[in-house]
Amino acid sequence: xxxxxxxxxxxxxxxxxxxxxxxxxxxxxxxxxxxxxxxxxxxxxxxxxxxxxxxxxxxxxxxxxxxxxxxxxxxxxxxxxxxxxxxxxxxxxxxxxxxxxxxxxxxxxxxxxxxxxxxxxxxxxxxxxxxxxxxxxxxxxxxxxxxxxxxxxxxxxxxxxxxxxxxxxxxxxxxxxxxxxxxxxxxxxxxxxxxxxxxxxxxxxxxxxxxxxxxxxxxxxxxxxxxxxxxxxxxxxxxxxxxxxxxxxxxxxxxxxxxxxxxxxxxxxxxxxxxxxxxxxxxxxxxxxxxxxxxxxxxxxxxxxxxxxxxxxxxxxxxxxxxxxxxxxxxxxxxxxxxxxxxxxxxxxxxxxxxxxxxxxxxxxxxxxxxxxxxxxxxxxxxxxxxx
Numbered sequence: 001x002x003x004x005x006x007x008x009x010x011x012x013x014x015x016x017x018x019x020x021x022x023x024x025x026x027x028x029x030x031x032x033x034x035x036x037x038x039x040x041x042x043x044x045x046x047x048x049x050x051x052x053x054x055x056x057x058x059x060x061x062x063x064x065x066x067x068x069x070x071x072x073x074x075x076x077x078x079x080x081x082x083x084x085x086x087x088x089x090x091x092x093x094x095x096x097x098x099x100x101x102x103x104x105x106x107x108x109x110x111x112x113x114x115x116x117x118x119x120x121x122x123x124x125x126x127x128x129x130x131x132x133x134x135x136x137x138x139x140x141x142x143x144x145x146x147x148x149x150x151x152x153x154x155x156x157x158x159x160x161x162x163x164x165x166x167x168x169x170x171x172x173x174x175x176x177x178x179x180x181x182x183x184x185x186x187x188x189x190x191x192x193x194x195x196x197x198x199x200x201x202x203x204x205x206x207x208x209x210x211x212x213x214x215x216x217x218x219x220x221x222x223x224x225x226x227x228x229x230x231x232x233x234x235x236x237x238x239x240x241x242x243x244x245x246x247x248x249x250x251x252x253x254x255x256x257x258x259x260x261x262x263x264x265x266x267x268x269x270x271x272x273x274x275x276x277x278x279x280x281x282x283x284x285x286x287x288x289x290x291x292x293x294x295x296x297x298x299x300x301x302x303x304x305x306x307x308x309x310x311x312x313x314x315x316x317x318x319x320x321x322x323x324x325x326x327x328x329x330x331x332x333x334x335x336x337x338x339x340x341x342x343x344x345x346x347x348x349x350x351x352x353x354x355x356x357x358x359x360x361x362x363x364x365x366x367x368x369x370x371x372x373x374x375x376x377x378x379x380x381x382x383x384x385x386x387x388x
Contacts, residue, residue: 034076035336037326038096040107040117040128045084047238049266050109050315054131055079057319058106060306065327071334075327082108086116093117097124103336104129106322109315111135111186114149121148127342129326131318132262132286134159135185139364148338150345150364152322152355154388156186159261159284160193160236162370162386166282167232168201170384171257175206177230179221179245181237182210190236190261198234206230211241218245219252226254238263243272250277262286265314265380275378282383286314287355288371290382299354314355321353 039058042051058077066074078100080092089108096102097120105121105128108114114133118141121128129150130138136155139146167173176198180187195205207228209221222245225233233249235242235258242264249258259282270278289300289311299320303312312320328351329344330336351358356368372383 033073035070035073035330036076036078036100036102038093038100038102038105038107039077039079040082040089040092040096040105040113041079042084042109042113043079043081045082046240047084047110049239049268050132051082051084051107053266053313053315054107054109054319054322056307056310057131057303057312057316057321058323060303060316061320061323061327063306064302065323070327070331073336075323078102082113084110084113086112089113089116090120093120093128097126102126103330103338104326104341106131106319106326108133111138114138118146118149122146125342126338127345129322129345131322132315134262135189136363136365137185145363148342150325150360152318152325152353152358152366153262153286154368154370155365156189156261157193158388159370160190161197162284162372163190163234163236163259163261163282164194164197164201164203165386166284166372167234167257167259168198168203171232173203173231173257175204175230176232176234177207177209177225177228178205178234179209179211179225179237180235181213181241183213184237186238186261186263187236191234194234194236211245213238213241215241216244218248222249222252222254226252230256232256233258235260236263239266239269239272243269246273246281247277255280257282259283262314267313270375270378278375278378281375283373283375283380285371285373287317288373288380288382289313289317290373290380291371291385295352296354317354321355321358324353325351325358 041055062075082089082092096105109132111133114130117128127148131152134153134156139149178191180191207225257280262285264283329341333340333344349359358366367388370386373380374383
């Protein structure tokens with residue numbers, strides 16, 4: 001996921017990041033019986049729903065991991081709230097690296113807030129794992145892999161391709177409209193992959209429109225789209241605007257299938273859009289709580305027991321998986337040294353997690369399955385699973 005623009009404030013923080021360099025590694029704050037790790041998450045602000053879900057999944061996993069321990073040690077978690085803001089994400093990562101001296105950092109939820117931490121990770125040689133940052137630039141910059149940056153989720157091009165194949169091969173649509181947040185690299189990346197794959201499948205794009213984040217009235221844009229008679233709309237945005245767009249599309253009689261990505265995945269989406277307007281909409285996602293896989297159902301049961309019957313969304317599942325991803329690497333590294341943990345993370349193969357088997361490619365990106373979910377009466381229903 002990528003949230004809004006990558007702020008120019010990173011330049012002003014480069015000096016601070018450089019000053020903090022070298023403060024982790026062998027001098028990490030991990031004690032004799034603990035391994036200190038950090039979480040830099042969106043616990044408040046515009047996408048707080050994402051960060052809070054990751055935090056809940058992370059907490060559940062750490063409860064389980066710490067009951068058994070890792071070679072006699074337990075994780076000690078230090079959380080910072082980046083407030084859904086890139087500058088706050090950078091300062092939070094600096095604090096975790098230079099003051100708390102953590103061995104690794106989990107977060108952020110969005111690609112922009114993760115990108116804001118990349119230089120801190122590289123300079124301080126502390127691994128960062130984003131559970132849900134899907135933009136390719138998180139792990140690779142100018143063709144070079146960011147050695148200390150990893151992710152638990154698949155990337156945007158895969159997500160956009162899965163959506164295009166579902167539209168053309170399963171729904172059998174021949175033409176589509178695309179509507180994106182003009183300032184979101186997340187939306188642009190998914191849209192680009194969707195258009196490439198959809199046209200290769202023989203489909204045509206009959207309308208391309210954009211909106212600005214925080215807009216609330218989309219009637220004019222949707223009316224233009226409707227005039228082109230699309231059979232399908234690809235809407236790779238975030239739940240705040242997506243809910244309003246879907247609601248207003250149905251109000252003007254635009255009742256074709258609408259599909260998006262993991263940015264839709266928030267309980268607040270149904271509150272904003274309403275249950276009925278979401279019928280005949282789909283998303284690509286990292287997992288489904290409705291998947292009958294016994295491992296997934298055990299996770300859902302444990303999550304509901306901890307959080308008063310709340311159903312875990314994909315962000316919760318990936319927060320949970322990220323803790324186990326890190327724990328597995330620490331165990332294989334046999335050390336809390338960040339450099340050794342980094343090497344173990346990069347070597348991860350066939351690790352069974354809730355969101356599927358995780359094997360990292362040379363770019364530190366997982367090769368794993370995607371789930372397609374359908375909204376029915378306001379609830380997500382598992383549709384199918386797509387392998388890479």
